Amino acid sequence: MVQRVNTVTGLAREADLDAQLMLRVRDGDEQSFRILLEKHRNPVIHFVYRMVQDRAVAEELSQEVFLRVYRSRGTCETTAKFTTWLFRIAAHLALNWLRDERKERGHQRLDAPRNMADDGELPVRDAPDRAPSVEQRMVYQTRLQEVRDAIALLPEKQRAAILMHKYEEMEYSQIAKVLECSEAAVKSLLFRAYETLRARLAYMVTGGRQ
Amino acid sequence: MTCPLQTAETEILLDYSAGRLDFEKRSALELHMESCPECAAFRTEQNAVWEALDCWEPAPVSRDFNRRLWQRIDEAAATPWYGSLVCSLRQATWKPVIPLTAVILAIAGGFLLDHPGGTSTAPGVSVNEAQQVEQTLDDLQLLRQLDSAALPGGGKSM
Numbered sequence: 001m002v003q004r005v006n007t008v009t010g011l012a013r014e015a016d017l018d019a020q021l022m023l024r025v026r027d028g029d030e031q032s033f034r035i036l037l038e039k040h041r042n043p044v045i046h047f048v049y050r051m052v053q054d055r056a057v058a059e060e061l062s063q064e065v066f067l068r069v070y071r072s073r074g075t076c077e078t079t080a081k082f083t084t085w086l087f088r089i090a091a092h093l094a095l096n097w098l099r100d101e102r103k104e105r106g107h108q109r110l111d112a113p114r115n116m117a118d119d120g121e122l123p124v125r126d127a128p129d130r131a132p133s134v135e136q137r138m139v140y141q142t143r144l145q146e147v148r149d150a151i152a153l154l155p156e157k158q159r160a161a162i163l164m165h166k167y168e169e170m171e172y173s174q175i176a177k178v179l180e181c182s183e184a185a186v187k188s189l190l191f192r193a194y195e196t197l198r199a200r201l202a203y204m205v206t207g208g209r210q
Numbered sequence: 211m212t213c214p215l216q217t218a219e220t221e222i223l224l225d226y227s228a229g230r231l232d233f234e235k236r237s238a239l240e241l242h243m244e245s246c247p248e249c250a251a252f253r254t255e256q257n258a259v260w261e262a263l264d265c266w267e268p269a270p271v272s273r274d275f276n277r278r279l280w281q282r283i284d285e286a287a288a289t290p291w292y293g294s295l296v297c298s299l300r301q302a303t304w305k306p307v308i309p310l311t312a313v314i315l316a317i318a319g320g321f322l323l324d325h326p327g328g329t330s331t332a333p334g335v336s337v338n339e340a341q342q343v344e345q346t347l348d349d350l351q352l353l354r355q356l357d358s359a360a361l362p363g364g365g366k367s368m
Contacts, residue, residue: 037279055268062275067286140265187220203258204261
């Protein structure tokens with residue numbers, strides 16, 4: 001697993017590495033593409049999954065993302081950051097899928113029974129003998145469903161902005177480049193999105209942390 | 211420090227909740243929150259949202275994801291150039307083409323209904339019509355001759 005580097009210098013170094021790898025891919029080095037794939041595959045899949053909330057669709061769309069990256073290898077330019085370009089493709093595909101899905105289904109999605117099998121299991125980070133109890137699992141399931149519903153209710157661009165801001169820890173400027181809008185527009189999207197989420201999820205304040 | 215909620219600079223509060231503020235700004239904001247209940251409440255609620263979002267961990271990626279991707283890449287490489295063109299056209303937004311095509315067909319159909327003939331003919335009298343007119347004129351002349359013959363004193367010969 002690649003550890004996230006939070007310093008400005010570290011991020012710049014990562015971006016340079018991605019650019020160098022992509023230039024090698026352009027020159028026919030397939031191994032460099034494999035390295036990029038391993039590095040960015042999970043973040044892309046997780047982002048798309050949280051957008052569309054369907055595991056099979058998320059993997060299908062994510063494959064399309066990397067397929068387009070591979071197809072464009074001959075004409076790629078390193079003027080833009082690789083992750084910006086990657087997430088722009090991912091956001092574009094996810095937003096298109098959501099729009100098509102909305103047209104076909106209307107608003108049935110929110111009322112339709114959700115498939116909890118995708119991520120319904122409480123992650124067990126500790127040793128096996130500390131597996132969660134039934135009650136803990138139920139609490140987790142309820143909280144998770146609330147979060148998924150809250151995210152699903154957001155307008156698509158707000159959803160994309162929040163997911164990139166929260167889970168990918170992107171700066172406002174990068175989110176703006178991915179969504180092809182201004183930084184001020186991104187801040188507005190995030191402000192409204194978080195305001196909605198606070199109204200819906202703030203009751204989940206953990207005990208003792210007032 | 212001026213209140214971020216009053217100056218609409220809420221991204222400072224978001225950055226604080228996300229742990230992205232530098233030490234100086236964080237300290238100034240925490241000092242401000244001690245005397246601003248609105249900002250303190252914002253921090254509490256935003257932290258709750260943050261914790262709630264933290265609990266959403268996606269399922270692991272399928273083990274055969276990479277294999278399927280390379281399969282698609284190989285298939286794409288094996289497709290001839292016109293296949294890629296067809297694929298691109300399929301991916302293009304084709305939906306506006308359907309109503310546009312319908313409109314064009316409707317216009318073309320209306321034009322054909324107004325102009326059913328294949329070749330355009332000069333406006334004029336057909337051969338049958340000319341013969342009919344000539345026949346009618348002959349009949350009229352014959353009738354005049356008969357009328358004049360019936361008059362007293364006889365009629366002039368034709």
